[in-house]
Amino acid sequence: MKIPPVKGTRDFYPPDMAVRNWIIDGWKKVSVRNGFEEYDGPIFEYLKMFQIKSGDEIVEQLFSLQDRGGRDLALRPEITPTLARMVNQRINSLPKPIKWFSVPRLFRAERPQKGRLREFFQWNIDIIGVDGVLADAEVIFTTVDYLREVGLTQRDIRVKLSSRKLLASALQNIGVPEGQLDSLYALLDKYSKMPGDTFEKTLVERVPDSGIATKIMDFMNATRLSEVPEIVGTNAEIEDAIKELALLEVLLTQMGVWRYCDFYPSIVRGLAYYTGVVFEVDELMGELRAICGGGRYDKLLCDFGGPDVPATGMGMGDCVLEILLKERGLLDKNLSKPQLDYFVACVDEKFFQKAIEITMKLRSADRAANFSYKPVGLSKQLKQASAQNAKKCIIVGEEFKNNRLVVKDMSIGEQELVGYDEFWSRLKA
Amino acid sequence: MKIPPVKGTRDFYPPDMAVRNWIIDGWKKVSVRNGFEEYDGPIFEYLKMFQIKSGDEIVEQLFSLQDRGGRDLALRPEITPTLARMVNQRINSLPKPIKWFSVPRLFRAERPQKGRLREFFQWNIDIIGVDGVLADAEVIFTTVDYLREVGLTQRDIRVKLSSRKLLASALQNIGVPEGQLDSLYALLDKYSKMPGDTFEKTLVERVPDSGIATKIMDFMNATRLSEVPEIVGTNAEIEDAIKELALLEVLLTQMGVWRYCDFYPSIVRGLAYYTGVVFEVDELMGELRAICGGGRYDKLLCDFGGPDVPATGMGMGDCVLEILLKERGLLDKNLSKPQLDYFVACVDEKFFQKAIEITMKLRSADRAANFSYKPVGLSKQLKQASAQNAKKCIIVGEEFKNNRLVVKDMSIGEQELVGYDEFWSRLKA
Numbered sequence: 001m002k003i004p005p006v007k008g009t010r011d012f013y014p015p016d017m018a019v020r021n022w023i024i025d026g027w028k029k030v031s032v033r034n035g036f037e038e039y040d041g042p043i044f045e046y047l048k049m050f051q052i053k054s055g056d057e058i059v060e061q062l063f064s065l066q067d068r069g070g071r072d073l074a075l076r077p078e079i080t081p082t083l084a085r086m087v088n089q090r091i092n093s094l095p096k097p098i099k100w101f102s103v104p105r106l107f108r109a110e111r112p113q114k115g116r117l118r119e120f121f122q123w124n125i126d127i128i129g130v131d132g133v134l135a136d137a138e139v140i141f142t143t144v145d146y147l148r149e150v151g152l153t154q155r156d157i158r159v160k161l162s163s164r165k166l167l168a169s170a171l172q173n174i175g176v177p178e179g180q181l182d183s184l185y186a187l188l189d190k191y192s193k194m195p196g197d198t199f200e201k202t203l204v205e206r207v208p209d210s211g212i213a214t215k216i217m218d219f220m221n222a223t224r225l226s227e228v229p230e231i232v233g234t235n236a237e238i239e240d241a242i243k244e245l246a247l248l249e250v251l252l253t254q255m256g257v258w259r260y261c262d263f264y265p266s267i268v269r270g271l272a273y274y275t276g277v278v279f280e281v282d283e284l285m286g287e288l289r290a291i292c293g294g295g296r297y298d299k300l301l302c303d304f305g306g307p308d309v310p311a312t313g314m315g316m317g318d319c320v321l322e323i324l325l326k327e328r329g330l331l332d333k334n335l336s337k338p339q340l341d342y343f344v345a346c347v348d349e350k351f352f353q354k355a356i357e358i359t360m361k362l363r364s365a366d367r368a369a370n371f372s373y374k375p376v377g378l379s380k381q382l383k384q385a386s387a388q389n390a391k392k393c394i395i396v397g398e399e400f401k402n403n404r405l406v407v408k409d410m411s412i413g414e415q416e417l418v419g420y421d422e423f424w425s426r427l428k429a
Numbered sequence: 430m431k432i433p434p435v436k437g438t439r440d441f442y443p444p445d446m447a448v449r450n451w452i453i454d455g456w457k458k459v460s461v462r463n464g465f466e467e468y469d470g471p472i473f474e475y476l477k478m479f480q481i482k483s484g485d486e487i488v489e490q491l492f493s494l495q496d497r498g499g500r501d502l503a504l505r506p507e508i509t510p511t512l513a514r515m516v517n518q519r520i521n522s523l524p525k526p527i528k529w530f531s532v533p534r535l536f537r538a539e540r541p542q543k544g545r546l547r548e549f550f551q552w553n554i555d556i557i558g559v560d561g562v563l564a565d566a567e568v569i570f571t572t573v574d575y576l577r578e579v580g581l582t583q584r585d586i587r588v589k590l591s592s593r594k595l596l597a598s599a600l601q602n603i604g605v606p607e608g609q610l611d612s613l614y615a616l617l618d619k620y621s622k623m624p625g626d627t628f629e630k631t632l633v634e635r636v637p638d639s640g641i642a643t644k645i646m647d648f649m650n651a652t653r654l655s656e657v658p659e660i661v662g663t664n665a666e667i668e669d670a671i672k673e674l675a676l677l678e679v680l681l682t683q684m685g686v687w688r689y690c691d692f693y694p695s696i697v698r699g700l701a702y703y704t705g706v707v708f709e710v711d712e713l714m715g716e717l718r719a720i721c722g723g724g725r726y727d728k729l730l731c732d733f734g735g736p737d738v739p740a741t742g743m744g745m746g747d748c749v750l751e752i753l754l755k756e757r758g759l760l761d762k763n764l765s766k767p768q769l770d771y772f773v774a775c776v777d778e779k780f781f782q783k784a785i786e787i788t789m790k791l792r793s794a795d796r797a798a799n800f801s802y803k804p805v806g807l808s809k810q811l812k813q814a815s816a817q818n819a820k821k822c823i824i825v826g827e828e829f830k831n832n833r834l835v836v837k838d839m840s841i842g843e844q845e846l847v848g849y850d851e852f853w854s855r856l857k858a
Contacts, residue, residue, distance in 0.1 A: 002734030003478050003514060006502060009471030011515050014529070017467045033792045035799040035817075037767065038446045042438030042548055043472065043504075043534060044492075049432050063473075065494040065504075068538050073435060075472075075494075085432060086440050095816065097802060100443070105472060105534070109497050119471055130802050134785075141789055148793070254782050255789040305431030338466065353683050356563075360570055360684040363462045364577070370464040373526065373559045387524065388464075 008110075008118030014338075020121070022335055023318055023325075024103050027123040030146040031101035034138070036125055039100045041082035047072035049081045053273045053303045056186065061108040063118075075107035078315070079124050080273070080297075081304065087128055088306030097129035106317075115289060115320040123292075126313035128301070133244050136277040136296055136312050137251035143281060143292060143314050144257040151330045157291065159257075159281050160264035161248065164274040164295065166241035167265075170232040174215040176207070182272050189270040191220050192288075225263040248277060273297040277312070283324055291324065292316030341367040343385035347397035349375040355396045358405075365427055385410060437539075437547030443767075449550070451764055452747055452754075453532050456552040459575040460530035463567070465554055468529045470511035476501040478510045482702045482732045485615060490537040492547075504536035507744070508553050509702070509726075510733065516557055517735030526558035535746075544718060544749040552721075555742035557730070562673050565706040565725055565741045566680035572710060572721060572743050573686040580759045586720065588686075588710050589693035590677065593703040593724060595670035596694075599661040603644040605636070611701050618699040620649050621717075654692040677706060702726040706741070712753055720753065721745030770796040772814035772839075776826035778804040784825045787834075794856055814839060 005011055012020055028038065044065065051059055054077065063075040076082060079102055087098060102124045112118055125142055127135040140159060147157055167188075168181055176184065187206060191199055200217060207213040218231045225245060229238065245263060252258040269278040276296030283289055294314030301309045325331050342362050346355040352375040362369035370388055372381045378395070385393045395406040395415075405423055408415035418426070434440055441449055457467065476493055483506065492504040505511060508531055516527060531553045541547055554571055556564040569588060576586055596617075597610055605613065616635055620628055629646060636642040647660045654674060658667065674692060681687040698707040705725030712718055723743030730738045754760050771791050775784040781804040791798035799817055801810045807824070814822045824835040824844075834852055837844035847855070 002517065003475050005514065006471060006473060006475060006496065006500075009473070011471070011511075011518070012469040013515065013519070014466040014468055017469055020469075021467065029795075030792075032767075033770075033795060033797045035769065035797065037443035038450065039443055040441040040446055040449075042435060042440070043536070044435060044438070044548075046432050046435060063494055063496075065492055067435060067492075071435075082440075085434065086442065088431065089440070090442070107472070119473075132802065134802055141792075145789075145793055251785070254786050256786070256793075257789075338461075340464065341462075356680070357683050357685070360574075360686075363459075363570075364574055364685075366458075366462060368462045368464065373561065373563055 006118070008112035010117065010119065018335060018338065019322060019331060020318065022331075023322065024121060024123075026146060026150055027101075027103055027316075030142065030149055031123075031125060034099075034125075034142040034145060036099045036101035036142070038102060039083075039086065040102050040104060041076070041079060041086060043105065044073045044075050045082060045085070047074045049085065050074055050077060052081065053300060054078065054081065057270060058108070061110045063107050063109050076104065077106055077108050079104040079106070079122070080126075080300065080313070080315075083124070083126060084300050084304040084306065087309075088301055088304055091301075091306055091309070097127055097135075099125075099127050101125045115323055117319055121318040123316045123318075124313060126311060128311040129309055130312075131298070131310035133248045133277060134251060135310075137248055137255060139294060139312050139314050140252060140261070140279060141255045141257050143294070143316070144260050146316075147281065147291070150325060151333065152324075152328070154260055156284060156324075156328060157260060157281055158284050159261040159279055160267045161245065161261055161277065161279045162263060162265055162267040163241045163245055163276060164269070164278050165276050166228065166238065166245070167268060169235065169237035169241060170219055170228065171216070173235055173238060174219075174232050175209065175212050176216075185268050185272065186270055188216075188220065188266070189268040191266050191268070220266045222265045225265065228265055244277065269293050269295055273300050273303070275299055279314075281316075286324070286327060289320050289324070291320055337389055339368070340370055340385075340388050340390040342369040342392050342394055343381070343388060343390035344369060344371045344394045344396065345378060345381035345385065346375055347378050347395060351375075351396040351400060354400060355394075358394060358396065361424075362427075365424075367427070435547070437541035439546065439548065447764060447767065448751060448760060449747065451760075452751060453550060453552075455575060455579055456530075456532055456745075459571065459578055460552075460554060463528075463554075463571040463574060465528045465530035465571070467531060468512075468515065469531050469533060470505070470508060470515060472534065473502045473504050474511060474514075476503045478514065479503055479506060481510065482729060483507065483510065486699060487537070490539045492536050492538050505533065506535055506537050508533040508535070508551070509555075509729065509742070509744075512553070512555060513729050513733040513735065516738075517730055517733055520730075520735055520738070526556055526564075528554075528556050530554045544752055546748055550747040552745045552747075553742060555740060557740040558738055559741075560727070560739035562677045562706060563680055564739075566677055566684060568723060568741050568743050569681060569690070569708060570684045570686055572723070572745070573689050575745075576689075576710065576720070579754060580762065581753075581757070583688055585713060585753075585757060586689065586710050587713050588690040588708055589696045590674065590690055590706065590708045591692060591694055591696040592670045592674055592705060593698070593707050594705050595657070595667065595674070596697060598664065598666035598670060599648055599657065600645070602664055602667060603648075603661050604638065604641050605645075614697050614701065615699055617645075617649065617695070618697040620695050620697070621711075649695045651694045654694065657694055673706065698722050698724055702729050702732070704728055708743075710745075715753070715756060718749050718753070720749055766818055768797070769799055769814075769817050769819040771798040771821050771823055772810070772817060772819035773798060773800045773823045773825065774807060774810035774814065775801075775804055776807050776824060780804075780825040780829060783829060784823075787823060787825065790853075791856075794853075796856070 058077045065073050274295045275298045278295035280293035281291045296312040298310040344355045344359045346352050359369045359371040393408040403420045404417050487506045494502050633642050703724045704727045707724035709722035710720045725741040727739040773784045773788045788798045788800040822837040832849045833846050
């Protein structure tokens with residue numbers, strides 16, 4: 001009986017797993033050096049957890065299930081609600097500020113397409129308990145620190161910055177009622193994903209007042225921060241948001257990553273919970289896909305029944321990133337073929353058990369080692385050694401009667417005779 | 430709104446995550462040095478995948494869900510069916526023998542208790558394409574290689590060995606019909622988990638013929654392999670199974686791990702798919718829990734629509750292992766507190782931006798570094814450095830005007846003045 005895998009999921013054969021491990025290990029390394037500590041939560045939570053503050057799009061795409069008592073659960077489509085739950089549970093005992101990262105496996109029941117799968121990994125970094133833009137800047141620095149580490153350059157990527165506070169106060173200043181903001185964000189978020197005239201048509205349908213609709217279009221089309229007050233007017237909140245973005249530029253310059261960044265007033269980020277700086281990183285060539293995004297969400301802990309604590313963070317999925325790294329040749333450049341330290345061969349069946357014994361001793365001495373399951377001819381064993389990319393091959397033969405091993409360097413093809421005890425003492429050194 | 434986590438799942442706060450990572454990294458390291466390559470599959474598969482050859486107990490404990498088209502899926506309770514599916518899909522192109530390992534996250538909807546959770550991790554190693562007991566011996570060696578590596582000794586653990594082939598032929602030789610074998614395995618598997626008289630009572634209910642039931646009891650109570658023929662008689666199959674187990678002893682002796690092992694005719698392993706050598710590792714002190722188990726399953730690929738290819742493997746969960754390691758003090762012994770390489774402090778607000786700049790430069794030079802979000806007093810910053818377990822603290826102060834940094838060694842408390850350029854060139858060296 002042959003059963004296929006579920007659509008939108010991936011089988012990770014060893015070469016695919018090597019890519020996944022390389023991406024995830026890179027995320028972890030950069031997180032740790034930027035001072036973040038790793039956490040994780042369960043794969044599923046109560047369904048209602050994800051209905052509190054996630055975007056409508058995410059809630060529609062939940063994989064739901066039930067526990068044995070019939071309670072509704074869902075596979076996590078993002079980890080931020082779990083983060084809020086975990087932090088709230090121990091808000092008084094956790095040392096602050098909280099700088100945490102995670103690499104959760106996430107699930108969305110959407111139509112699978114290139115770069116969007118039903119099951120994927122997402123790097124998340126979050127700083128909780130710091131309310132200045134310095135923390136936002138640090139999240140952006142850490143993001144660029146990773147992208148730079150894997151070989152992406154200013155020619156490949158651009159960090160597009162804006163502010164949800166700026167957008168909210170601009171929209172209110174031109175006459176959009178506060179109650180309509182959340183649903184408008186979801187539409188505005190599609191600005192860069194829709195052809196210009198389709199977007200404008202949809203906007204006009206949603207916002208019947210043509211004066212307001214025109215001002216929204218002008219705001220979305222703005223390419224510099226300085227244009228904003230001319231379009232939407234100004235007030236204390238707008239000035240405040242613009243001042244924050246100006247400070248963000250100073251900090252990112254100091255951190256050495258401003259050259260990757262630019263202001264884009266049209267950056268919205270779909271999720272309802274953002275409250276301050278928002279950003280996304282887009283690729284500059286190819287399909288201009290978003291690689292990651294993030295921002296400040298100062299009300300989230302509160303929405304999950306906790307205290308009023310500021311927070312800012314970023315999420316980066318593995319699917320688009322992997323496609324981009326592959327297209328740029330960065331996977332081939334960075335990933336090396338797995339190697340064995342030793343392959344242990346024997347010239348003859350009577351040395352077979354000795355070859356097995358040496359292999360096991362090497363492994364317990366922390367060397368990757370293999371042997372042939374059958375004492376076939378030596379040349380066949382050497383072929384196995386090459387196929388398994390062994391650095392060295394130990395050949396157990398007649399020399400072993402005088403307590404000596406043949407050690408062959410597989411890269412240069414040279415071999416030497418080494419005393420058995422000397423071999424092990426060299427290995428320890 | 431405060432929502433609790435789902436019962437039987439775990440929140441991994443940073444200290445818990447450090448334990449999980451240490452266990453999983455150990456599994457990965459030992460797998461790689463034993464010549465295994467890593468793979469993984471999706472978290473969910475079509476429900477029917479798990480109904481083919483898994484034990485009844487596992488099928489009852491599935492978390493099931495549906496995709497958008499209404500097809501029945503289930504969260505994986507084990508990875509072996511996925512392994513069979515993946516190998517069958519590429520049976521002709523994969524180089525043989527296949528030596529693969531995985532550390533899947535698995536799910537079982539059972540009643541949570543100590544050491545048994547609804548969500549857990551399991552180390553799996555498998556060798557596919559080798560039919561001799563040498564491969565079984567290698568799986569057992571790799572298992573012991575890990576347990577030894579983390580500090581467990583002969584006084585802590587015992588590898589209990591038997592053979593499904595021996596059990597099957599013994600049961601048939603004393604008169605149990607072949608059709609009743611599978612359901613009997615599930616009962617016999619509970620031998621060590623039930624009080625002796627409860628087990629005997631249940632067995633007598635299941636096997637009405639008292640002569641057969643007595644012989645089964647005698648077989649289960651046997652403590653040595655040599656007793657078996659006296660109890661159940663003999664035939665070619667029984668002799669063959671005993672010969673295999675004798676060779677297994679020779680190989681494990683050669684590999685240096687026989688001192689951890691013993692034959693236990695009563696070892697059954699619940700899963701229906703085993704066909705040859707079976708084993709489990711039990712702890713010797715404490716609650717005598719099983720730490721892991723495995724064996725040969727030569728028909729599995731075939732059952733999943735593939736060719737007739739021999740296979741053998743092992744699975745070890747993280748829950749019982751973690752409890753055992755904690756009880757033996759091996760977590761405290763092996764896990765070190767996370768450290769920062771540098772904490773960058775400033776004596777004064779005017780050096781704050783320089784401290785930020787140096788921190789970011791250190792991070793991009795692959796050093797774990799942190800700074801204070803606010804330019805508070807130096808002694809407060811040094812307290813933060815200690816709380817974050819920093820090895821060194823850089824103090825940016827008046828000396829910086831002469832291009833020099835104060836570098837303080839936090840373990841011995843000594844500090845030195847280092848030229849700014851010299852600091853970075855030392856770092857690179």
